[in-house]
Amino acid sequence: MLKALLRKQFLELNAFYFQNKKTGKNRSKAGTIGFIILYIVLFVYLAFMFFMLAQSLAGALIPMGYGWLYYALMGLVALAFGVFGSVFNTYAGLYHAKDNELLLAMPIPPRRILLVRMLGVYAMGMLYTCILMVPTIVAGQLNASGVWPLISQILLTILLGLVVLALTCFLGWIVALIAARLKNKSFITVILSLALIVLYYVIYFRVNTVIRHITEHAEQLDSGMRKLYPIYAFGRAAEGDALSLLAFAAIALVLTALCVWIMSRSFIRIVTMNRGEGAKKTDYRTQTVQKASGAPAALLRREFKRFTASPTYMLNCGLGLVLLLAAAVAALIKADAVRGAVERVAQTMPGLIPALPVLLCGAVILMAALNPISAPSISLEGKTIWILQSLPVNASDVLTAKLRMHLYLCAGPTLLCAAALAFVLRLDFSVAVYAAVLSLLATMLFGSLGLALNLLRPNLSWTNETVPIKQSMPVVVVIFGGWFIAGAVVGLYFLLRKFCPAQYYLLGCIVVFALLCRLLNGWLKRSGAEKFASL
Amino acid sequence: MLNISHLTKTYGEKKAVDDLSLHIAPGEIYGFIGHNGAGKTTTLKSVVGILQFDSGEITIAGHSVKTEPLACKKLLAYIPDNPDLYDFMTGIQYLNFVADIFEVPADTRRERINRYAETFELSGDLGSAVSSYSHGMKQKLAVISALIHDPKLILMDEPFVGLDPKASHILKEIMRDLCDAGGAIFFSTHVLEVAEKLCDKIAIIRAGQLIRSGTMEEVKGDDSLEDVFLELEE
Numbered sequence: 001m002l003k004a005l006l007r008k009q010f011l012e013l014n015a016f017y018f019q020n021k022k023t024g025k026n027r028s029k030a031g032t033i034g035f036i037i038l039y040i041v042l043f044v045y046l047a048f049m050f051f052m053l054a055q056s057l058a059g060a061l062i063p064m065g066y067g068w069l070y071y072a073l074m075g076l077v078a079l080a081f082g083v084f085g086s087v088f089n090t091y092a093g094l095y096h097a098k099d100n101e102l103l104l105a106m107p108i109p110p111r112r113i114l115l116v117r118m119l120g121v122y123a124m125g126m127l128y129t130c131i132l133m134v135p136t137i138v139a140g141q142l143n144a145s146g147v148w149p150l151i152s153q154i155l156l157t158i159l160l161g162l163v164v165l166a167l168t169c170f171l172g173w174i175v176a177l178i179a180a181r182l183k184n185k186s187f188i189t190v191i192l193s194l195a196l197i198v199l200y201y202v203i204y205f206r207v208n209t210v211i212r213h214i215t216e217h218a219e220q221l222d223s224g225m226r227k228l229y230p231i232y233a234f235g236r237a238a239e240g241d242a243l244s245l246l247a248f249a250a251i252a253l254v255l256t257a258l259c260v261w262i263m264s265r266s267f268i269r270i271v272t273m274n275r276g277e278g279a280k281k282t283d284y285r286t287q288t289v290q291k292a293s294g295a296p297a298a299l300l301r302r303e304f305k306r307f308t309a310s311p312t313y314m315l316n317c318g319l320g321l322v323l324l325l326a327a328a329v330a331a332l333i334k335a336d337a338v339r340g341a342v343e344r345v346a347q348t349m350p351g352l353i354p355a356l357p358v359l360l361c362g363a364v365i366l367m368a369a370l371n372p373i374s375a376p377s378i379s380l381e382g383k384t385i386w387i388l389q390s391l392p393v394n395a396s397d398v399l400t401a402k403l404r405m406h407l408y409l410c411a412g413p414t415l416l417c418a419a420a421l422a423f424v425l426r427l428d429f430s431v432a433v434y435a436a437v438l439s440l441l442a443t444m445l446f447g448s449l450g451l452a453l454n455l456l457r458p459n460l461s462w463t464n465e466t467v468p469i470k471q472s473m474p475v476v477v478v479i480f481g482g483w484f485i486a487g488a489v490v491g492l493y494f495l496l497r498k499f500c501p502a503q504y505y506l507l508g509c510i511v512v513f514a515l516l517c518r519l520l521n522g523w524l525k526r527s528g529a530e531k532f533a534s535l
Numbered sequence: 536m537l538n539i540s541h542l543t544k545t546y547g548e549k550k551a552v553d554d555l556s557l558h559i560a561p562g563e564i565y566g567f568i569g570h571n572g573a574g575k576t577t578t579l580k581s582v583v584g585i586l587q588f589d590s591g592e593i594t595i596a597g598h599s600v601k602t603e604p605l606a607c608k609k610l611l612a613y614i615p616d617n618p619d620l621y622d623f624m625t626g627i628q629y630l631n632f633v634a635d636i637f638e639v640p641a642d643t644r645r646e647r648i649n650r651y652a653e654t655f656e657l658s659g660d661l662g663s664a665v666s667s668y669s670h671g672m673k674q675k676l677a678v679i680s681a682l683i684h685d686p687k688l689i690l691m692d693e694p695f696v697g698l699d700p701k702a703s704h705i706l707k708e709i710m711r712d713l714c715d716a717g718g719a720i721f722f723s724t725h726v727l728e729v730a731e732k733l734c735d736k737i738a739i740i741r742a743g744q745l746i747r748s749g750t751m752e753e754v755k756g757d758d759s760l761e762d763v764f765l766e767l768e769e
Contacts, residue, residue, distance in 0.1 A: 298635030302621070309623035383619040389585040391636045392608035534587055 005108065005116040043131060050077075051135035055142070060215040062143040068235030069222055071140065071153075073214070075160060075234045078132035082164035083171060084196070085128035090121045090172035104268065111264045118165060118260070121172075125164035126157075133157040140238070149240035156237055156245070159252040166252075166259040189311035194322060295393050299401035306380060307373065307405065313380070316469050320370030324413035327367060328420035335424045342425065355493060357431045357502045360421045361509075362490035364439040368414050368446060369482020374406040375450030375475045378532070379459045379468030385535060395529035399451060403524070406447035414443045434506040441513035442485065448520035450478045455524075455531045536561045536688050536719040537582065542591035544577050551577040552588070553743040559688075559719050559736075564710055566734035567723040568764060574743040575723040576616065579690050582721070583613045595688060609637070612681035616692040616723075618673040626661035626668070626676050630683060637684035644683060651679040654705055670697040678706060689713065691722035695729060707733055731760040739767055 054074055061070040094117050103113050137153045214221060226232050230251050236244035293301075307313055331338055346352045352359075381388065388398050418439040422432035453474035462468050469475065493505050500508070537559040544552040552574040559565045569575050580586040582593055584604045593600040595607040621629055627648070634644040652658040655675040660668065668676065674697040681689055689710075695703045710720050710733065724730050730737060731751065737760070738748035746767055747754055755763045 293635050294638065295636045298632050302624075302632055305628065306621075306623050383617075384621055386580075386585055386613075386615055387620070390583045390608065390613040391633070392605045393636055394605065 005103075005112060006119070008116075046131050047135045050132050051139060054136045054139035057214070058136075058139040058143045061218060062140070064215075064218060066218050066222055067140070067144060067239050068232065069218065069225065070235075071136070071156075071238030072225060072231045072235030074132065074136040075156070075238070076231065078129050078136065078160060079164060079167070081132050082125045082129040082161070083167045086121060086124045086164065087168050087171045090124075090168040094118070094121060094169065094172055110267050114264055114267045115260070118169070118263070121168060122161055122165045125168055126161040129157060129161050129164055133160065146240060149238065152240050152242075152245050153238050156234060156248065159249055160234075162252040162256045166255040169259050169263060187308070190314045193311065193315055296397060296401065299393065299398060300404055303377070303401050303405040306377075307409070310465060310469075312466050312469050313376070317373045317376065317475070318371055318409065320367045321409060321413045323367045323370060324364070324417040327363075328413070328417040331417075331420045331424045338424050339426075351494075351497065354502055355490075355497065356425050357422075357427055357435050357506060358490055358493040360418065360425060360427070361435050361438050361442075361506065362486045364414060364418050364421070364435075365442040365486040365489060366483055367417065368410060368439065368443045369479055369486065371406075371410050371443070372446065372450050372475045372478035372482075373409055374402050374447045375454055375478045376468040376472055377402045377405075377451065378454040378535070379462065379472060379474075380465065382460050382462055382465075382468075385460055389533065389535075395532040396525050399455075399524050399528055399532060402451055403447050403521075406450070407444060410443045410447070411440060414439050428503075431503050431506070434503060434510065438489075438506055438510050438513060441510060441517060442482070444517050445485075445513055445520070446478050446482055448517055448524060449481070450474050452520055452524055452528060453477055455528050458535060460535065536563075536596060537721060538592075538594045539578070539582065540592045540594075542578065542581060542588055542593060544574075544581055544586060544588040550743050552581070552740075554591070555740070555743070555745050556591075557738055557745065557748060559721055561687075561717045561719055562714050563735045564714050564720045564733055565722070566730040566737045567721060567740065568725070568727065568730055568737065568760075569723075569740035573740045575740060576692055577743075578740070579613070579692050579721070579723060582690055583611065584608060585613075609684075610686060611688040611690060612684070612686035614674075614677050614681050614689070614691040614694050616696065618670075618677040618697075620665045620668075620673055620676060622664065622666035625664055626657065629665060629676060630661070630680055633680040634683050639684050647683050647685075648679070651682055654709075655679060655702055671699060671702070674698055675702055678709075682709065687718050689718070689720045689722075691720065693724060694722055695724065695726060727760045727764060731755070739764060741767065 057073065058070050061067065094114075100113075104110065133153075133156075137150070137157070140153065141150060225235075230248065233244040233248040233251070237248050307318075342352065342356070388395075415436055418436040419432070422435055427435065454472070457473050459468050459472060489509060493500075493502065496505060537557070539555060539557040542552050542555045543550065555574070555578060557565070567575050567578070577586060581588045582595075582600065584600050584607065595610050598606040598610070600607050621632075624632065630648055631644070634648075639647070648661075649658075652661055655678065657672065657675050657679065660672060661676075665673065665676065674694075678694070681691075694706060698706060707729075710722075714720055714735075734751060736748065736750050737754045739746050739754070747763075751760075754760070
């Protein structure tokens with residue numbers, strides 16, 4: 001029985017590599033190999049990034065005799081990475097697995113189901129932990145090699161995976177509880193995800209300062225962290241201390257046993273608990289949606305509801321909105337610093353000042369391209385497309401609603417960013433207006449382009465909405481195509497600048513962009529609408 | 536009310552519907568039966584305007600589905616076999632969306648939503664997200680959304696699947712009332728007992744071709760509908 005359950009669990013894990021999520025069919029041999037290679041490359045890339053961090057820390061701490069501190073610090077980072085990397089998978093895989101009820105209906109002891117599920121979580125946690133621990137061990141061995149410490153470090157990695165498992169199960173339980181009670185889940189998920197992204201970049205940009213701080217205060221850190229015995233034991237064990245290894249192993253095993261014991265007592269209750277809004281009755285009369293409005297307003301409202309209901313949609317297709325707003329605010333706050341930097345660069349590059357309006361446009365277009373909001377909007381209709389097709393609405397009205405949502409969301413931040421940058425860079429009013437108009441036209445172009453591409457390459461048979469949002473050609477083309485357009489706008493100016501001043505160049509670009517928008521919108525109204533009706 | 540004339544629809548090489556003609560008059564409940572893959576859903580979807588057909592003509596109250604699709608859609612309502620609705624909306628938001636599209640005045644929609652929600656015992660759930668609904672609840676919501684604009688013609692694909700016995704009974708009563716008021720219903724079903732009791736007329740389709748149609752008496756005579764159906768299928 002356990003063997004069959006294990007086989008099922010690993011088939012589930014392997015399906016990620018061997019099956020195409022879009023079609024549900026098995027990948028070809030070449031496709032599978034390519035997919036695995038892609039993941040190995042990603043693993044190696046991430047591991048290399050962490051190796052640079054580990055190497056600088058090991059190079060500073062190990063020669064000073066603080067080897068344990070190096071391993072302890074990297075172990076803590078690995079723990080955090082493993083926990084945050086797999087906590088959402090834990091929530092989905094452990095508490096929200098689609099086959100929980102199916103398995104519970106079979107003559108299988110719940111504890112076995114739980115153990116098999118936890119094994120999957122452990123494997124996932126180990127993957128994340130290894131991304132950090134492998135470079136940590138390599139950097140550590142490069143600075144102080146030894147066979148016994150190496151064996152000890154490998155054992156510690158396996159044990160750390162158990163600690164990750166215990167913590168993710170606990171955090172997954174908290175996520176499950178929050179998910180069951182939160183009202184505005186989507187927005188809170190987006191805000192939390194954005195906070196994590198900001199945290200990541202803050203750490204990334206301040207890593208050198210942090211390392212310098214650690215090495216300068218290694219002595220204080222050493223005495224402080226010795227008091228936290230599990231961390232100290234981990235560090236000492238990594239240096240080859242057998243007693244510390246045993247102590248850490250005991251801690252990890254006790255934690256895991258405790259976790260299994262608690263979970264097995266409440267597994268059935270947790271997996272069959274209130275799944276959120278479903279169990280809570282809400283009187284519909286209290287909702288203020290009784291006002292009548294026309295079809296265009298209803299279609300637009302529907303688009304906004306879809307966007308705001310999906311954290312995946314908001315995060316993946318609306319990240320540029322946050323960047324545009326952040327860039328505007330940062331530019332205004334750091335106006336003097338920006339002007340100073342521009343003046344310094346202008347001293348060595350005299351051509352920079354006249355190019356500023358074009359560079360501004362390039363920067364804004366680059367960020368605007370990160371908002372492919374309309375690009376997955378047709379595919380997202382999925383199996384519900386029959387609703388729009390059976391209702392008395394023109395297909396062109398549906399497409400217009402999708403485009404309007406794109407523009408309403410993107411126009412404000414784009415305009416604000418262009419205006420803020422123009423103000424900070426002290427551009428002439430007319431040139432600033434050109435830059436703003438060009439940026440807005442680029443936004444409109446990306447919206448129309450995304451919609452047109454999605455009409456040509458729709459995917460209505462998805463089972464997971466991340467497929468049309470994250471893995472679709474229209475989204476990728478809008479983002480990378482947008483970056484290419486941003487580069488082309490700037491690059492072409494530098495080629496033509498001797499013959500064409502920036503304001504005339506921008507005017508020319510405005511004409512070209514407006515023409516492209518008109519062409520695309522014309523196509524959408526006629527052929528696009530026909531295409532939508534025939535989907 | 537509904538006139539289907541020489542309808543043909545092919546998928547690649549396969550003829551899903553082959554030269555099918557039917558006429559449904561106001562006041563009629565018309566049942567549509569046939570084995571899986573016979574062409575029932577394709578016919579219904581062609582009438583609704585979801586599928587574009589190859590040849591033939593479909594008119595609803597004199598309006599052509601091909602040339603006046605919006606005029607036709609304003610008169611009809613469609614309930615698919617699998618009610619995939621907007622998971623990102625609550626039940627009431629979905630009903631309001633449909634009512635907005637059909638431009639149902641606020642007072643009228645409020646009265647109809649209250650009435651049908653009470654009838655189908657869905658009042659307590661309309662404020663909840665559609666994603667939390669069971670199959671039966673989704674089916675009830677699809678039925679209410681189909682009734683919200685008082686359609687003249689309702690097309691239903693297996694409407695009783697997933698409904699509890701009480702809801703099925705209520706739906707049958709609503710169907711009868713709608714037809715008594717001059718409307719028409721065209722629905723597919725595999726439950727021959729329901730078809731026999733409920734329908735004024737019946738059409739049997741096999742491999743895309745209409746093999747028999749007419750009043751219940753004309754189609755089945757003294758036999759049961761099940762016997763006739765099985766005999767025709769052989």
